[in-house]
Structures are given as structure tokens and as C-alpha cells.
Amino acid sequence: MSETISKQINELRQQLESYNYQYYVLDQPTVPDAEYDRVMRALIELETQHPDYLTPDSPSQKVGGAALSKFEQVTHQVPMLSLDNAFDEAEFNAFNRRIKERLLHNDELDFCCEPKLDGLAVSILYRDGVLVQAATRGDGQVGENITENVKTIRNIPLRLRGDNIPAELEVRGEVFMDKAGFARLNETAAKRDEKTFANPRNAAAGSLRQLDPKITAKRPLMFYAYSMGVVQGAELADTHYAQLQQLKDWGLPMCPQTKRVTGASAAYQYYEAIMAERDALLYEIDGVVIKVDNKPFQEQLGFVARAPRWAIAFKFPAQEELTQLLDVEFQVGRTGAITPVARLEPVFVGGVTVSNATLHNRDEIDRLGVKVGDTVIIRRAGDVIPQITQVVLEKRPDDARDITFPDTCPVCDSHVERVEGEAVARCTGGLVCRAQRKEAIKHFASRKALDIDGLGDKIVEQLVERELITTPAELFTLRQGHFESLERMGPKSAKNLVGALEEAKQTTLAKFLYALGIREVGEATAQNLANHYLTLEKVMNASIESLQEVSDVGVVVAQHIHAFFSEPHNQKVVSDLLEQGLHWPEIAAKAESEQPLAGLTYVLTGTLSQLNRNDAKARLQALGAKVSGSVSKNTHALVAGEKAGSKLTKAQDLGIDILDEAALIALLDSHQG
Ligand SMILES: NC(=O)c1ccc[n+]([C@@H]2O[C@H](COP(=O)([O-])OP(=O)(O)OC[C@H]3O[C@@H](n4cnc5c(N)ncnc54)[C@H](O)[C@@H]3O)[C@@H](O)[C@H]2O)c1
Numbered sequence: 001m002s003e004t005i006s007k008q009i010n011e012l013r014q015q016l017e018s019y020n021y022q023y024y025v026l027d028q029p030t031v032p033d034a035e036y037d038r039v040m041r042a043l044i045e046l047e048t049q050h051p052d053y054l055t056p057d058s059p060s061q062k063v064g065g066a067a068l069s070k071f072e073q074v075t076h077q078v079p080m081l082s083l084d085n086a087f088d089e090a091e092f093n094a095f096n097r098r099i100k101e102r103l104l105h106n107d108e109l110d111f112c113c114e115p116k117l118d119g120l121a122v123s124i125l126y127r128d129g130v131l132v133q134a135a136t137r138g139d140g141q142v143g144e145n146i147t148e149n150v151k152t153i154r155n156i157p158l159r160l161r162g163d164n165i166p167a168e169l170e171v172r173g174e175v176f177m178d179k180a181g182f183a184r185l186n187e188t189a190a191k192r193d194e195k196t197f198a199n200p201r202n203a204a205a206g207s208l209r210q211l212d213p214k215i216t217a218k219r220p221l222m223f224y225a226y227s228m229g230v231v232q233g234a235e236l237a238d239t240h241y242a243q244l245q246q247l248k249d250w251g252l253p254m255c256p257q258t259k260r261v262t263g264a265s266a267a268y269q270y271y272e273a274i275m276a277e278r279d280a281l282l283y284e285i286d287g288v289v290i291k292v293d294n295k296p297f298q299e300q301l302g303f304v305a306r307a308p309r310w311a312i313a314f315k316f317p318a319q320e321e322l323t324q325l326l327d328v329e330f331q332v333g334r335t336g337a338i339t340p341v342a343r344l345e346p347v348f349v350g351g352v353t354v355s356n357a358t359l360h361n362r363d364e365i366d367r368l369g370v371k372v373g374d375t376v377i378i379r380r381a382g383d384v385i386p387q388i389t390q391v392v393l394e395k396r397p398d399d400a401r402d403i404t405f406p407d408t409c410p411v412c413d414s415h416v417e418r419v420e421g422e423a424v425a426r427c428t429g430g431l432v433c434r435a436q437r438k439e440a441i442k443h444f445a446s447r448k449a450l451d452i453d454g455l456g457d458k459i460v461e462q463l464v465e466r467e468l469i470t471t472p473a474e475l476f477t478l479r480q481g482h483f484e485s486l487e488r489m490g491p492k493s494a495k496n497l498v499g500a501l502e503e504a505k506q507t508t509l510a511k512f513l514y515a516l517g518i519r520e521v522g523e524a525t526a527q528n529l530a531n532h533y534l535t536l537e538k539v540m541n542a543s544i545e546s547l548q549e550v551s552d553v554g555v556v557v558a559q560h561i562h563a564f565f566s567e568p569h570n571q572k573v574v575s576d577l578l579e580q581g582l583h584w585p586e587i588a589a590k591a592e593s594e595q596p597l598a599g600l601t602y603v604l605t606g607t608l609s610q611l612n613r614n615d616a617k618a619r620l621q622a623l624g625a626k627v628s629g630s631v632s633k634n635t636h637a638l639v640a641g642e643k644a645g646s647k648l649t650k651a652q653d654l655g656i657d658i659l660d661e662a663a664l665i666a667l668l669d670s671h672q673g
């Protein structure tokens, strides 16, 4: 029995020592604070039940981590301690009861309430008002000399101001990084492929413990004072709150949210109010610190091994927790984007139970290096959706398995496309995929596409939900009776819809191509494709290389078009549509007279006020003209709008014809059928 207890205790101690090392020395924690706190509680519980095993070198009796030897060491005349924790209201009330009993005090106590800043404790020594030394907490007894680094923090005065300045004043407080500064620092680091910090606390610690103060100076560090250490040659106030005011008068920054209250329930209200404000605060906090305000009471209460009895860190519910990644599922969005979603062992974090988290895309999976079966850190802060922030590698099981992205859509089995340079993978079955059906059919029927009069979004939704149609082609198989069965649809509207469908069958190749909803193929691109290839068959068979010859089509769009028409499901819908009788005038059959600008190259420049640039281009192309982006001796004419620049000058130099917008409109109108 006793052997197993001692073994258990040793394991917990070793675990905590390793966490301490990663956290305090490397500034790189591997588990969330909540996990650390749990292990610590388990240790304290065992040590309380079996006091024989309690030793002074147990992590439960020690503060922080050892001072790094690369810095000069500073011995603290008054030890820098940690704080005891309360994790809920009952624990906080127990704290209040304990101290009142110890003080034999029946009335409500005054408390000084402060946000618990998530940074690191620092001691700053002023002699005759001048900053002479600064040190980290280290192990509480011995810290690191970081004077030059602390001097670079902008809101720390190098010289005190005001009256009655003590001969010696040791100020204690927290150095931290605000949320915006932390985000910027990590962004820059990520861009340079440098290591990023897990949280603002580690970023602050890592920045402050730099051997080169010039690096510290570049980091957005801030300081708030929260107590005094050694003080000589000054009268001090007899409450903690009033002492903070004295520090403020001497020019030291103090947290603006600090407040004095009377009684435990007022302190609890403060805790709730700050928790509600938490997301809006500019800096990260992990709770509030409640301190007995009366200084003589503080002295009476004194200390236990590693913390004062007169204060407590009342922690907020954890925003980071450990859980296990059970599986990864792939969801298809309404535009075909395939998103990996993590299925998690349900865990209570940030105030809710979380069982799913998005993994965004393949790049994110690679960045995390995560496998199914891994223990991961999940973070949920405020309203932000839950994120997996880190993998706990030391907890990886032997049978952890790689996450493989599907080659085919999990919904419709169409091919999955991943365009180079884009993080997102997509289902190419735009016309058939159940996940994309509603959007695809709405787009197909929209005004600039097939323009099916009366077929609004609500109707499409009903048709799809009732499974009356699964593809745009099936729209044309619907009879009046089908429409009449829909909500709020009279016989007359149903009849009109059937007529509108019949009418929509007569279209143009450009509109048909646009209606298919190929990614990044807008109206203008569809028109260019039609002008270039003249027939649907040629568009469908075009290679990626050939597609790039079409004006405005780059490699990405070419890949989208090619992938779309390579997908057999889509080919089937296209042939179904043709079978339903969709048709358009053959462009190739156009008489010469209908292509009056064939062989002529136009260039558009400057701002057009009446025509939109894309329309102007499309109309020129419809008349057979080529529209190019640059002026050369082959240019037939330049259309110059307002504020035309270098292209106009070049055209003038080359003696090329120049049209203004009015002339262009006249030209287009003169060829209007
Ligand atoms: N994730 C890990 O691996 C890991 C490892 C070690 C420690 N930790 C975390 O650190 C905690 C222990 O660290 P700790 O000993 O620094 O204790 P603590 O951070 O829980 O509390 C003490 C510290 O609070 C800070 N503080 C902030 N605002 C304050 C204020 N207004 N007044 C007084 N102090 C204020 C001071 O720096 C003080 O040293 C653990 O509970 C755990 O959450 C995590």
C-alpha cells in the first residue's frame, strides 16, 4: 500500500517538475494550465492524506522555476511567492471563512480586487528614486538580473516622481504583453518561419529573458505594479489599496480595473464582472486576485510554504483543456469546400462542452502535425469557435494514425480538386453534390444565368428538400402539378413557371457556361470562353494549356474549368440538359456581317462612366473583336476613358486611333442587331 502511495507521489512530482521546466525555463508549456493545476491538486491531496511523505523539495512547496545561469543572480530580501488558487465560489467562500476565523474577526473584511494578469512577476528596485535593479521571481528566493531589459519597457519610469520618495523602494508587479502586441509578434514570427509563442504569458517571459536588451526593446511589453517588497525611508499607508495609490503617485503604472470592496459577496461580484469583461480587456487574464486590504491583518495572517494566507487567485474556468482526437470527418460546404472536422472526446472548456472543432484545411493539419488518437489542447475563448492549438506529443499512442484527405467527395463521390497555392480542397461535383445542390440550382436559375422567371430561392429550396430534383437538368422534367404541390404556390404561378422553364431553354452558350457555376467562371469569363471556342464541345475538351489562351483565364481558372468538365457526374448533367432541349444559336454560323469587328484588336484604358469595363469588353468581343491589355502596333484602336495614362500616350506615339466613351457607344450601337 504505502509503496504504491510513494510511487504515485513520485510520479506526480516528476510530472510537475517536467511541466515546470517546460513552462518556466523554456517558456514553452506542453499542457494547458488546467492540466497542470489538476496534477498539482492530486499531489497536494495525497500529501495532505499522507503527511509523512511531504518533503520540502516537493513542487507543492516550491515557487516557479530555477533562475537561468546565463543571467547574473539576484537574491530577494523578501521572498517572491506564488498564490493559492480558488476554482469556484465554494472554494472562495472557504478562503473568506478561513481568514476570518484565523483573525477572530466577525465583520465583513475589506478586499482589494485586481485582475490576475497573465505575465510574469518582476521586482524593480529604486534607490533614491532611480531604477537600479530589476529581477525575475526565479524560484522565489533567487531570481535573474534583467535590469537592462526592464529599462526598455516603455511604461516603467527610470526615475520616480512626486514627493516623499523612499530611500529604497522595491516595486513588484507583472510584466505582460497585451493581446494585440502578442498577435502581431506571432504573425511576424510566423512570416519569418520563426518559432511562435503558445500564449502572451510565455511571449512576455521569453521576451524579457533575452540576453540582448535590444531584442526586448522591440517587444510590446507592459508593466502594472501590484505590491511592494523592501521599503526604507518612507511612511506607508496601512491598506494595500492605499499603498497602490502611493505607487501611482510616484509614477508607477497600476491596473485600471483594480477596485476595493467590502465583504466576500462584493468580491465575488467583482470576479463575475471582470469575467464578463474579459474578452474586451486589452490584456490576457486568467482570473482575479483577491487580497485582504488591511495591512496589519495581512501581517497577522502571514504565509504558508509558497503563498501568503491573505490573498487568493480566484481563477476563471479554463479556456484551454486537454482532450483526445477520436476521428476526423470531412464536411462539404455549400460551395464545395471540403473541411476536416475533428471529432473530440467531449470536454468542458471556455464554459461549454466541446465535441467538435474545425481543422480548417490540410495546411492546418500539417502545421499542427496532428494524428487521430492524439491528445490535443483545445482552446475556446469567448465566442471564438473552438480551435486545436497544439498536440501533446508525449501522450501520442502507438497506434495513432495519419489523417488522410479523401480523393473523392464524401457526399457525392465526385473528384476532389486542390488548386496549387490554395489551401482549400473542393468537390468538383458542383452540379450533382447534395451539399452544393441548393446553391448550384439557385445560381443556375438566376437572372444572369438561365434567368428562369419566378424560380426564386425559396422555391428551389423546397424542390431540393422534397427531393423533386437533384440536378439543374431535372428542373425541366417538372410538371405543373409538381409546382402546385409547393407551399404558397397557386395554379397560375405554377403554370407560369412551366412556361418560364420552356422559355429558358433558348439561351446563349455564354449564359449556359456561366449557369454551370464553375468556380471563378463569372459572366465575363464565360463570354470569353464562348467567343474563343465557339462550341460547348470544344470548351469541354479544352486542355489546361489551351484554356490559358482565352483572355482573362489564368492557370487557376483553367484548372477549375478542366477539373469541372473532367468529372463524369458533371458531363452527365450537361448531356441531360441538352437532352431536355437547352439550345443556343451557333456562334460559328454567324455571318461575317455579324462579326463586323473580326480581326481587329481594341485596348480599353481609363475609367468609363456609362459602360462597365467588363460589359464593354464583352460587347466588343461579341462583335468579333479581340480585346487586349496592352497597346502595340497591332492595336486597331484605343478606347480611352477618364484619367487615361501611359497607354494613351503610347497610342498617340504610335498614331493609333483613339475613341472616347461616346465614340465607343456609337460604334457598338451601330452594330446592334
Ligand atoms: N502549463 C504548464 O505546464 C504550467 C507549468 C507551470 C505553471 N503553470 C501555471 O502557472 C501556475 C503557477 O504559477 P505561479 O506560481 O506563477 O502562480 P500563479 O500564476 O497562479 O499566481 C501567482 C502569480 O500571479 C501573478 N499575478 C498576476 N496578477 C497579480 C496581482 N494582481 N497580484 C499578485 N500577483 C499577481 C504574479 O506573477 C504571481 O507570481 C499554475 O497554477 C499553472 O496555471 C502551468
Ligand SMILES: [Zn+2]
Pocket (backbone or CB within 6 Å): 332, 409, 410, 411, 412, 413, 414, 427, 428, 429, 433, 434, 435
Ligand atoms: Zn460532392
